[in-house]
Amino acid sequence: QRATPLSRATSFLWRDYSASFLFWEVLDLLRKIFLTSMVLFIDQEYGSRKLLRTVVAAIVSAMFLAILALARPYRRSDDLYLACVSNLLLTCCFASGTVIQLCDSIAYEDMCYNLVGYKTSLGATTFVVVL
Numbered sequence: 826q827r828a829t830p831l832s833r834a835t836s837f838l839w840r841d842y843s844a845s846f847l848f849w850e851v852l853d854l855l856r857k858i859f860l861t862s863m864v865l866f867i868d869q870e871y872g873s874r875k876l877l878r879t880v881v882a883a884i885v886s887a888m889f890l891a892i893l894a895l896a897r898p899y900r901r902s903d904d905l906y907l908a909c910v911s912n913l914l915l916t917c918c919f920a921s922g923t924v925i926q927l928c929d930s931i932a933y934e935d936m937c938y939n940l941v942g943y944k945t946s947l948g949a950t951t952f953v954v955v956l
Contacts, residue, residue, distance in 0.1 A: 838850055841899055841900060841901070841904055842898050842899060842900065843897075843898060843899070843900055846896065846898035846899075849896075849898040856885065856889050859885060860882055860885065860886070864878050864881060864882050865878075867881055876923055876926050876927065879919050879922045879923045879926060880923055882919045883916055883919035883920050883922075883923060886912060886915050886916040886919055887916045889912060890909060890912040890913055890916055893905075893908055893909060893912060894909055917956075921953040921956070924937070924940060924941055924949055924952075924953060925946060925949055925950055925953060927940065927949075928941070928943060928944075928945065928946040928948070928949035928950075929946040937949060
């Protein structure tokens with residue numbers, strides 16, 4: 826394939842990816858748009874008081890992490906490792922948010938104690954921060 830002036834000017838968008846995964850940046854941008862804005866349209870009636878938003882965000886992040894690990898779209902392995910670690914940490918943040926919301930709700934007090942061993946959201950928050 827011949828390099829054109831436009832392709833050379835936009836090479837920062839695709840040079841880190843393997844030839845068969847030039848679309849990966851678009852897929853990653855769609856994931857970011859979903860996690861930052863589309864998730865707000867889930868459960869609009871009760872807003873952030875419900876667990877559904879954080880659970881959906883954690884599932885989407887975990888699925889993207891699995892697809893990323895299986896597809897291996899990057900040319901360099903250290904780019905892949907960095908992307909996997911950052912997506913793993915993002916998934917852990919959403920899972921931690923779910924635990925904190927569970928412990929903050931009166932209806933789920935017993936579940937909070939069974940999951941993390943704390944009866945209050947303060948204890949669960951301390952657990953998540955230390956983790």
